[in-house]
Amino acid sequence: MSSLSVMLTGAAREAAERHVPTLVQEKFASRLFAKDHTMWGAAAEDEAGKRLGWVDAAEVSRPLVAQINELRDSFAAEGVDRFVLAGMGGSSLAPEVITRTAGVELFVLDSTDPVMVQAALSKDIARTAAVISSKSGSTVETDSARRAFEKAFADAGIDAARRMVVVTDPGSPFDESSRAAGYRAVFTADPTVGGRFSAMTAFGLVPSGLAGVDLDALLDEVDEAAEALREDDPDNLGLLLGAAMGGTSPLRDKLLIQDLGSGIVGFADWAEQLIAESTGKDGTGILPVVVAQDVPELKAPVASDVLPAFLVPVDADTVPDGDAVAVAGSLGGQMLLWEVATAVAGKLMGINPFDQPDVESAKSATRAVLADKPEQTAADLVDGSVEIRGDAGLLGEAQNLTEALEALLQRLPADGYLAVQAYFDRLTWAELEEARPLLAKATRRPTTFGWGPRFLHSTGQFHKGGPGVGVFLQITAESDTDLEIPGIPFTFGELISAQADGDAQVLSEHGRPVLRLRLKDRETGVSQVLDVLHALAQS
Incomplete structure (x- = not known):
């Protein structure tokens, strides 16, 4: 018997009740484990045929x-x-x-x-x-x-x-x-x-x-989970979770993932890249929003496009309130569970969960920046330690960092999300992650935080290929340290700068508003940005 459990309430349960009987009738689970590549439509057959070894x-x-x-x-x-x-x-x-x-x-x-x-x-x-x-x-x-x-x-x-x-x-x-x-x-x-x-x-x-x-x-944990997840059974947890993720109507396309004592460290970050890159394409997708204890987005009333998902201890027996998902289990078991659920969600959403058509665009833009090495454009504004740049028309009459941030937030649609992208050392500057709950409090909208360039290989696909309702705050920083890359005509500092430039360029080409902050000094710049965000959250 697997230690996995999935508890669904409200809209999540309704989605499961609506879709799981059909999935069972179509033998989705057993066909998935038999590597049937035809279940996501004709356009997906070629890619799915090469991507089911998992x-x-x-x-x-x-x-x-x-x-x-x-x-x-x-x-x-x-x-x-x-x-x-x-x-x-x-x-x-x-x-x-x-x-x-x-x-x-x-x-x-x-x-x-x-x-x-x-x-x-x-x-x-x-x-x-x-x-x-x-x-x-x-x-x-x-x-x-x-x-x-x-x-x-x-x-x-x-x-x-x-x-x-x-x-x-x-x-x-x-x-x-x-x-x-x-x-x-x-x-x-x-x-x-x-x-x-x-x-x-x-x-x-x-x-x-x-x-x-x-x-x-x-691997024993995975094997134990596989025995249950391959069964064509209405209680199959992969079908239940997948239906809750991809089958709500209308689609609750922001999945807020909060760990409430699962014992699995950092699992939400792994699930974020799995779900975002698999579903964020063709103008649709599920945006995972990894949240800690301070979750402004879950304060009542919760937006109708948000579905909370809680990672709970194995012995948890409390059903979550409202419209929600609660998942428990071992690390190996949960990894396979969420992979199956993502494949289910892809089928229900009518997309191919195994390709990533928009990831290459940022890579191509980075290569072009490195090849051309264009001069850095002058900042639109400078406020203290922060250089500020914005897309045409974004900044308007803004005169300082606070007004520039307010101008970005004004572009946030009622059904949108805000993505914070920080292109520098995530180990030394972990405090910058405080920006996420502060901006969520200021906007009452789902807000994500990604360290660059790692997010380019996960949520970067969703940013370009998913719904065009995101606004983007990019934070880069100058450094006193740089390193040569042996045999390559650019340094690590030039590379990360080009990656940020390339991603901003592609986002702008997709019509996504991008506000770019470059910190001339990391310590004072981080402090200044967080001070401004605290003030915005309070106001």
Whole structure:
């Protein structure tokens, strides 16, 4: 018997009652686990046919466990017990939640901010190994990190190849080049699994296992959940959760995810990228909004386009009030549950949950910025430590930071959302996440917070391909620290700046209002921004 549970009330229960009988009749669950790629429509068949390996990934990945444990032991014998993972999107978010929940150390480098990169490179390099995860090896963030680690190891007198572990697709250019370079270990993952569904493939398991996670126990949790989730049963929790997510009428397309003691650390961040990137396309989508304890959006009355989802302890038996979802279970079980539910939601919404048609646009814009290296445009306004830039017509008569923010908020539709995007070191400046509840209080609308560039590989798809009701606050910062990228004609500082520029450009081309703040000094700039946001929240 699985420890998973899903409790639905109000509109969520009504959606399940309306859609689950049909899903059972169509044998959706058993066909999904049989990898039937025809269930999302003719236009999705080609992509779905190449992306359903996740349904049995735990079973397929079992032989990896012994290999990972053996490699960990051999590293330990050499005094290497610190692991840095360079990966983006699902290939970094899954190991992050797995290791944090297990309470073991893993440095997740999913940033191009030079301060964060420097921290990954300089701390305890003598006992460090780098795991570079990329399906092709061409992802700019991971390729840059690989180059930087090779140099850092060499500068420390360490054989770089002996400290490099690669996770990639079989036969990829990265697979071939890594073997040719003599890297310590090269693991290949099932190429029929997309990045955001890859938690139980080598992408999720290799860095987690090297860091010390009990992988057999994790895979056991997935296997236990799979037994129930593959059944064509009206009590199938994957069908129930998926129907609640994608089947409300009208669609409650903002899913506020709050952890109320699930014991799974950071799970909402992983679910955010899974749901946003899978559903945010064709002008529709479900926007996950990760919230902590201060949740202005859930203060009565709750907006009619919002569906609260609570992550609760396994022994929880209290049904949530109003229109809501409450989910409990083990980490492995919940990962598979939410993956199934996302596939269900995609079917009910009439979209292909396995592609990401708008992710490449920001990458292309970044490449163009790096190639052209245009001069930075003059700020429209300067207020203290903050340079302010806005789309044509956005700022109006604004004279300072407060008025610029007010001008952005005035563009927020009644059914819209606000996305805060912070392009700098998320470890040192975690306090900037206070911006989310402050702006939610000021607007009473769903507000998200994403660290750049990592969100580009998750919610970035929703921002461009989902409903055109978002407004965007981009925060970047100058730095006294910069790092060369060996063999590349730009630095990490130039790269992260180009990523922010490119994303803002694409958002503007899609008609999304973007207010850009560049902090001339990180400490005083962060303080100034938060002070202004506190005042806006109070007013």
